[in-house]
Amino acid sequence: MSIALLGLLLLSTFICPFVMAADGSPSLVGSASCQTCHSEQYRQWQTSHHYLAMSVATQTSVLGDFNNSQFTYNGVTSRFYRRGGKFYVTTDNAEGKLQEFHIGYTFGVYPLQQYLIDFPNGAKQVLSIIWDTRSKEEGGQRWYHLYPEQLHGVDEPELEAIDHNDPLHWTGSMFNWNSRCAGCHSTGLEVNYEPENNSFNTQWFEINVGCEACHGSGEQHLKWAEKPGKKTKTLLNKGFPQSINNLAKWGHIADSKSGSSDIYQTFTRSGPIAQRQKETCAACHSRRTPLQLSNPGHDYNDDHLLSLLQSPLYYADGQMREEVFVWGSFLQSKMQAAGVTCSNCHNPHSLSLKAEGNVLCTQCHNPSVFDQLEHHHHEGEGAECVSCHMPTTTYMGVDGRQDHSFRIPRPALAARIGAPNACSQCHSDKSNSWAQKTIDNWNKARGKQPSKHDFAEAFFDAESGEINASTALLQIALDSGQVGIARGSAILRHGKFHNADSLKATQALLLDADPLVRLGAVRSMDALPIDLKARLLLNHLEQSSKSVRVEIARQLASLPLEQLPKAQANLILTMFDEFIESAKFNASAPESQVLLGLFYFERQNYVLAEQAYLQALKISPRFESAGLNLADLYRLLGREKQSLAMLKQTLKRFPGSAAANYSMGLWYVRDRDYAAALNWLLTASELDPVNGHYAITYALGLDKLNNRQEAKVFLRDWITEHGAQPQVKAVLNSLR
Numbered sequence: 071m072s073i074a075l076l077g078l079l080l081l082s083t084f085i086c087p088f089v090m091a092a093d094g095s096p097s098l099v100g101s102a103s104c105q106t107c108h109s110e111q112y113r114q115w116q117t118s119h120h121y122l123a124m125s126v127a128t129q130t131s132v133l134g135d136f137n138n139s140q141f142t143y144n145g146v147t148s149r150f151y152r153r154g155g156k157f158y159v160t161t162d163n164a165e166g167k168l169q170e171f172h173i174g175y176t177f178g179v180y181p182l183q184q185y186l187i188d189f190p191n192g193a194k195q196v197l198s199i200i201w202d203t204r205s206k207e208e209g210g211q212r213w214y215h216l217y218p219e220q221l222h223g224v225d226e227p228e229l230e231a232i233d234h235n236d237p238l239h240w241t242g243s244m245f246n247w248n249s250r251c252a253g254c255h256s257t258g259l260e261v262n263y264e265p266e267n268n269s270f271n272t273q274w275f276e277i278n279v280g281c282e283a284c285h286g287s288g289e290q291h292l293k294w295a296e297k298p299g300k301k302t303k304t305l306l307n308k309g310f311p312q313s314i315n316n317l318a319k320w321g322h323i324a325d326s327k328s329g330s331s332d333i334y335q336t337f338t339r340s341g342p343i344a345q346r347q348k349e350t351c352a353a354c355h356s357r358r359t360p361l362q363l364s365n366p367g368h369d370y371n372d373d374h375l376l377s378l379l380q381s382p383l384y385y386a387d388g389q390m391r392e393e394v395f396v397w398g399s400f401l402q403s404k405m406q407a408a409g410v411t412c413s414n415c416h417n418p419h420s421l422s423l424k425a426e427g428n429v430l431c432t433q434c435h436n437p438s439v440f441d442q443l444e445h446h447h448h449e450g451e452g453a454e455c456v457s458c459h460m461p462t463t464t465y466m467g468v469d470g471r472q473d474h475s476f477r478i479p480r481p482a483l484a485a486r487i488g489a490p491n492a493c494s495q496c497h498s499d500k501s502n503s504w505a506q507k508t509i510d511n512w513n514k515a516r517g518k519q520p521s522k523h524d525f526a527e528a529f530f531d532a533e534s535g536e537i538n539a540s541t542a543l544l545q546i547a548l549d550s551g552q553v554g555i556a557r558g559s560a561i562l563r564h565g566k567f568h569n570a571d572s573l574k575a576t577q578a579l580l581l582d583a584d585p586l587v588r589l590g591a592v593r594s595m596d597a598l599p600i601d602l603k604a605r606l607l608l609n610h611l612e613q614s615s616k617s618v619r620v621e622i623a624r625q626l627a628s629l630p631l632e633q634l635p636k637a638q639a640n641l642i643l644t645m646f647d648e649f650i651e652s653a654k655f656n657a658s659a660p661e662s663q664v665l666l667g668l669f670y671f672e673r674q675n676y677v678l679a680e681q682a683y684l685q686a687l688k689i690s691p692r693f694e695s696a697g698l699n700l701a702d703l704y705r706l707l708g709r710e711k712q713s714l715a716m717l718k719q720t721l722k723r724f725p726g727s728a729a730a731n732y733s734m735g736l737w738y739v740r741d742r743d744y745a746a747a748l749n750w751l752l753t754a755s756e757l758d759p760v761n762g763h764y765a766i767t768y769a770l771g772l773d774k775l776n777n778r779q780e781a782k783v784f785l786r787d788w789i790t791e792h793g794a795q796p797q798v799k800a801v802l803n804s805l806r
């Protein structure tokens with residue numbers, strides 16, 4: 071059970087603190103220190119979303135209607151008002167009762183603004199009722215809930231409206247500013263979490279995203295600027311920890327075959343500086359798990375563990391599904407591969423686009439080729455490059471984010487894999503087949519071959535359990551012409567199809583230069599036995615990227631170190647310490663406590679495992695995986711009554727949880743009450759019908775009660791519906 075839950079846990083990534091080390095390294099000096107010499111950049115910054123990322127709640131900063139306005143959600147009427155120059159809301163608390171709260175801070179500015187509320191334990195919670203700052207003409211100037219009732223409880227009744235018992239209630243850990251948001255909205259943040267009493271003493275140097283959040287400490291730079299002598303003028307990067315000013319010259323060059331100037335090339339660019347600039351932005355603009363204090367100039371893959379292209383974060387073709395904050399999308403693009411940086415399109419200080427419309431794209435792409443009707447076949451808004459190549463997904467109700475993978479629309483592919491596509495965003499009254507036929511006709515008229523996607527179908531087939539996806543996944547993973555994030559994601563997805571070929575491929579990929587490929591290779595081993603993990607990993611312990619090292623440590627947690635040479639065992643112990651340190655860096659997040667508990671469980675340190683699970687429940691009493699893993703630990707220790715009590719408690723909170731129903735079924739199997747077990751196991755399979763493991767367990771339960779024929783029919787029907795997963799097929803064959 072722990073392995074199954076771990077897969078979900080690793081997707082539960084969160085905003086990481088981007089903070090400055092308090093260890094004697096150069097100090098922060100504040101953005102105001104930059105104004106004298108860099109007045110124009112400072113002025114631009116003051117107009118930016120970085121400047122307005124977080125503010126004290128004042129008459130100027132608060133944009134919402136606090137004139138005794140009301141908003142009703144799920145039967146709770148909240149009231150927003152002012153008193154004595156301060157802002158207040160009366161809304162439901164963690165017990166579901168109305169309570170008055172003081173609004174301390176604003177969060178963001180457009181197209182929405184959120185509000186922070188201080189709690190006695192030092193936590194700041196983000197209210198889930200939000201002010202829509204758009205104009206009335208755009209549908210704004212209103213209060214709305216992050217989880218609207220028409221999507222939670224009405225149009226989709228399986229998604230219930232959020233109440234105080236829900237893990238997504240605003241008083242819960244998922245809306246905790248200290249651990250989820252603070253590091254990317256303020257500068258020089260220190261979370262200062264105290265696990266013993268579950269409290270915070272969070273401090274910041276600047277309340278918003280200041281100059282040093284990106285450039286690093288300005289202390290040495292100020293000394294350089296104030297004493298411009300020969301000695302200080304030679305100071306590396308003028309005193310900053312890194313240079314991210316990467317201005318490149320671009321130009322169109324003619325294709326030697328066609329003579330057409332539709333090829334672009336960078337004439338001058340520093341590759342290392344370009345990468346540092348992108349990784350500086352990616353430190354916040356990515357979906358990842360933080361591993362340590364992150365300062366400008368650090369390698370991204372040392373500070374963060376990036377989420378690969380997995381469901382439900384991404385569609386099978388790599389389009390963003392959940393909010394992934396750009397970097398994982400951009401890594402898939404030809405723009406990233408060609409050396410394009412964030413500042414080629416975005417002013418790094420105002421954050422506005424450097425040009426409007428297609429002019430932005432024709433900095434590099436020849437307008438005589440691409441900004442023509444023969445290319446885009448549209449008038450008006452449809453002729454804009456972003457309309458086809460950067461489709462928009464709306465998050466948080468009103469915030470449209472554009473996909474930065476810069477893909478070509480493929481309506482037929484979208485129809486097959488269940489992904490959106492740019493064509494249907496505009497032509498909502500037309501089918502995907504109509505759109506594909508139209509594109510095919512355009513290509514035929516120009517003598518162009520239809521474009522092909524590199525990994526979408528293989529990823530989709532793998533998600534569907536199709537055994538024929540195995541070969542395609544390995545081909546993608548081993549293809550050095552593919553981008554690293556796709557290759558790492560391919561071998562990760564292959565984890566469910568392990569065979570002799572994949573193990574050989576995994577060994578080769580552990581030597582790959584790209585840390586994302588190595589990361590995917592290591593993470594693909596979750597289902598392998600420890601002896602096989604050891605054979606694959608023991609020769610690859612000295613990894614340059616911390617993200618890969620901590621994943622190796624997780625995979626080797628159950629390895630008996632006394633059987634290894636002392637030097638090798640000591641190296642692994644060092645990696646274990648690094649894993650624990652990284653998990654404790656995020657100690658205020660319940661998912662990190664569960665990750666730590668799973669690690670201690672594998673190390674057979676059951677006392678510390680129990681402490682970690684209990685800490686997760688202290689942080690978030692409604693954190694499902696903590697309850698299930700604690701119940702499993704009690705089961706292992708023979709504390710069956712405590713195990714059953716924890717399962718009942720978890721099921722009371724999550725009656726629709728497939729994992730909780732499955733765990734309860736296993737409890738009754740151990741109790742030899744197979745008839746009762748079958749009811750729970752069937753419910754689990756019905757709640758998660760694509761889970762082959764649940765289907766297998768239910769079928770074996772039927773067989774245990776001498777219902778072999780029924781078990782065979784159940785598995786045959788499952789295979790017809792969901793595909794011939796190897797494990798399911800093998801069990802069916804064993805029943806014949």
